Amino acid sequence: MSKPIYELVNELPTKNITTFALNSLDFAVPGQWQNLVGFENTIRTVTGETDESMIQQIGDRAVYLFNDKSEGYQRALWLYQTIDGTGSNLGKLALANKVGEKVPLLGLLNRLTPKADKLQTIDLSLKLVVEIVAFCKINGIPGDSIGDFVSALVDNYTGPSLMRMAALVCFDGLIPLGPDFLRKVTSVLGGLTPKELEKNEGFKRINDSIPGSNTSGKLDFIGESFGSVKGWMDSFVRDRNLTPQKVTNHLQNFIDVSDDRLDYLAAFLDMSTNYYEHTGIQTLARSLVERAVAEI
Amino acid sequence: MKMPHLKKILASFLVATLLLASACTQTAPSRFDQAQRDSTKGGVEAVADKAVKGGSFNKFFPKSQNGYNVVYSQEKKGFAQAKLKKGSQEFATLSISDTTSTPSAASKFKTSSKKIGGYPAVSQGSTGTAVLVGDRFQVKVLSRDSSFTARDREAWLQKFNLSGLKRLK
Numbered sequence: 001m002s003k004p005i006y007e008l009v010n011e012l013p014t015k016n017i018t019t020f021a022l023n024s025l026d027f028a029v030p031g032q033w034q035n036l037v038g039f040e041n042t043i044r045t046v047t048g049e050t051d052e053s054m055i056q057q058i059g060d061r062a063v064y065l066f067n068d069k070s071e072g073y074q075r076a077l078w079l080y081q082t083i084d085g086t087g088s089n090l091g092k093l094a095l096a097n098k099v100g101e102k103v104p105l106l107g108l109l110n111r112l113t114p115k116a117d118k119l120q121t122i123d124l125s126l127k128l129v130v131e132i133v134a135f136c137k138i139n140g141i142p143g144d145s146i147g148d149f150v151s152a153l154v155d156n157y158t159g160p161s162l163m164r165m166a167a168l169v170c171f172d173g174l175i176p177l178g179p180d181f182l183r184k185v186t187s188v189l190g191g192l193t194p195k196e197l198e199k200n201e202g203f204k205r206i207n208d209s210i211p212g213s214n215t216s217g218k219l220d221f222i223g224e225s226f227g228s229v230k231g232w233m234d235s236f237v238r239d240r241n242l243t244p245q246k247v248t249n250h251l252q253n254f255i256d257v258s259d260d261r262l263d264y265l266a267a268f269l270d271m272s273t274n275y276y277e278h279t280g281i282q283t284l285a286r287s288l289v290e291r292a293v294a295e296i
Numbered sequence: 297m298k299m300p301h302l303k304k305i306l307a308s309f310l311v312a313t314l315l316l317a318s319a320c321t322q323t324a325p326s327r328f329d330q331a332q333r334d335s336t337k338g339g340v341e342a343v344a345d346k347a348v349k350g351g352s353f354n355k356f357f358p359k360s361q362n363g364y365n366v367v368y369s370q371e372k373k374g375f376a377q378a379k380l381k382k383g384s385q386e387f388a389t390l391s392i393s394d395t396t397s398t399p400s401a402a403s404k405f406k407t408s409s410k411k412i413g414g415y416p417a418v419s420q421g422s423t424g425t426a427v428l429v430g431d432r433f434q435v436k437v438l439s440r441d442s443s444f445t446a447r448d449r450e451a452w453l454q455k456f457n458l459s460g461l462k463r464l465k
Contacts, residue, residue: 004332007323039328047423048440054421060331061342061398067335068342071372140350140372155367156379158386291370293424294377294391294436295398 002074005066006039006059009285013037017103017254018273024250025166028240033163036282046289054293061292062285072137073284075209079137080280082205083130103255105268112271114263117177119200121188124172124181125222126202127276131165132225133209134280138287144211144221146228153232160282167275169233170247176266179243182230189223197222344397347374352464353392353433358455366390379440380452387444390452392461393434401434413454425449430462 002008012035013019019035026033036042043049043058066073115123132149135141141148157165173181194215197203203210203218212218236242244262251257257265326332334340353376360366363382370377374394380387395402405416405428415427425446426436435456437449 001336004326004328006326006328006332010326039326047421047438048442049421049423051421056327059328063328063331064335064340064342067332068340071342139370140375152369155365155381156369158384287370290389291372291375291377293438294389295375295393295434296401296420 002066002077005063005073005285005288008077008281009037009039009042012278012281018275018278020254021171021251021269021273022163022167022275022279024253025163025170025247027246027250028170028242029162029166032159032166033279036160039285042282042285043289043293046286047293049293054296057296058289058292061296062288065288065291066284072140073288076134076137077280077284079130079134079206079209080284081274081277083127083202084274084276103268105255105257105261105264108268109261109264112264112267114267115176115270117184118188118192118196120172120176120266121185122192122197122200123202123270124168124177124185125189125226126200126206127168127172128229129210129222129225130206130276131168133211135161138284146225150228150232153229159286160279164276164279164283166236167279169236170242171266171269171273171275173233174237174242174244174247175262175269178262182234182237185226186230189226192219194219342397343372343374344394347394347396348464349373350376353461356392356457356461356464357390358452361455380444385441387439387441388449388452389438389440390456391434391436391438392456393436395428395432395434402428402431412450413458415458417450417453419446425453427453427458429458430464433461433464435461 014035014037022033022035036045039059040055043055043062047054047058049055049058065071069075132146135149135152136145139152153165173185177184197219198215207215207218210218210221212221245259248257248259248262248265251265255265255268335342350371350373354368354371357368357376357378358366364387365381366378367381368376368378369389374397375391376393377389377391379389393401404418404420408416408418410417412425412427415429417425417427419425420436423439424436426434428434435453435458437452439445439449
């Protein structure tokens with residue numbers, strides 16, 4: 001059983017590598033993400049409510065909704081957590097005393113293994129699929145409704161959800177794969193076989209949650225998901241003139257990195273951040289609170 | 297004579313520190329612990345089996361108008377919600393919920409003397425106004441911007457197809 005939702009939100013870190021990395025993306029999605037931490041704080045911020053008895057009722061109802069497994073919230077949480085679980089504790093181990101200081105990437109190179117393009121492509125695609133499936137679990141749209149997801153992405157994605165997508169584009173697309181990451185992913189996904197997919201660790205873990213009756217069907221769903229969101233990602237990058245260098249420049253506030261080490265920087269971010277879980281909990285809490293206040 | 301006394305003080309100080317340190321490693325009690333205990337008992341469900349599908353509520357929502365867009369955001373069993381937006385800014389949320397799952401939500405209307413569109417109405421907290429339709433469906437408008445007033449909420453409540461919703465089974 002999951003931890004209580006209020007503990008998950010109360011225990012979100014206020015300052016770690018994940019929050020530094022996400023804050024560095026404020027230039028791409030200005031003002032969209034403040035690291036909203038604390039369950040009561042979330043209730044007050046999302047609803048604007050100050051009445052204590054209302055806050056109690058909203059929180060109680062949110063707790064009930066989260067704990068009813070058939071409502072899908074716990075599955076969404078599990079997906080956000082599991083897709084981030086592929087990294088290691090490198091961040092915690094190597095950087096326990098470093099928060100607030102600049103991280104010297106050079107000193108960590110021997111502990112980092114950059115991912116080959118194929119592996120990085122699968123990582124990015126699986127994260128995107130998790131986004132779609134979790135979105136549907138949280139908002140209650142049938143699990144394979146890519147079309148509904150894409151319209152929500154355009155019309156309704158704000159706050160932690162938009163920040164998560166920005167991080168996906170920047171940390172899992174632009175930095176590891178370069179400015180033409182969309183073309184690379186399209187080409188790698190096009191040549192991927194079900195057998196190769198089955199060997200992937202991330203896929204093994206979330207396999208059951210991906211729509212499709214067999215691996216081949218799931219691979220189709222992955223390809224279709226990426227195909228539908230590619231246009232949004234392309235506009236996102238173009239509208240902001242995003243480049244790997246721009247993203248790196250903003251990361252340089254807390255990490256020492258040179259432009260020829262971007263694959264190592266990507267590996268570092270992968271291993272030391274859990275931005276899917278972190279912002280996923282924030283998305284989940286918001287959604288629960290918005291529903292709870294409307295139902296009480 | 298003084299030494300044993302000092303030892304005693306030191307010992308009790310040490311015990312107190314240890315107790316405090318071990319207490320700090322525990323999660324602090326929360327005002328939501330009771331709900332956590334109650335909702336994790338076997339067989340407890342947050343949404344009643346006979347609650348209607350969220351999708352069946354959609355047709356009773358107001359259409360986009362007067363520069364406001366109605367953007368659907370959640371559709372779960374017994375619940376549907378839309379955001380009222382102008383551009384990217386959110387002004388209010390609109391929702392319909394089946395109180396079969398939340399009897400206390402319906403009971404708050406019993407003491408209401410106010411009516412909107414002919415249905416019992418209540419103000420809730422500082423941001424919400426709701427009506428109860430057919431003794432079962434709660435229709436609620438919540439302000440998400442201070443410029444969206446109680447009067448705006450009442451006006452938007454009346455834009456729902458409340459009489460249609462009343463006939464929903």
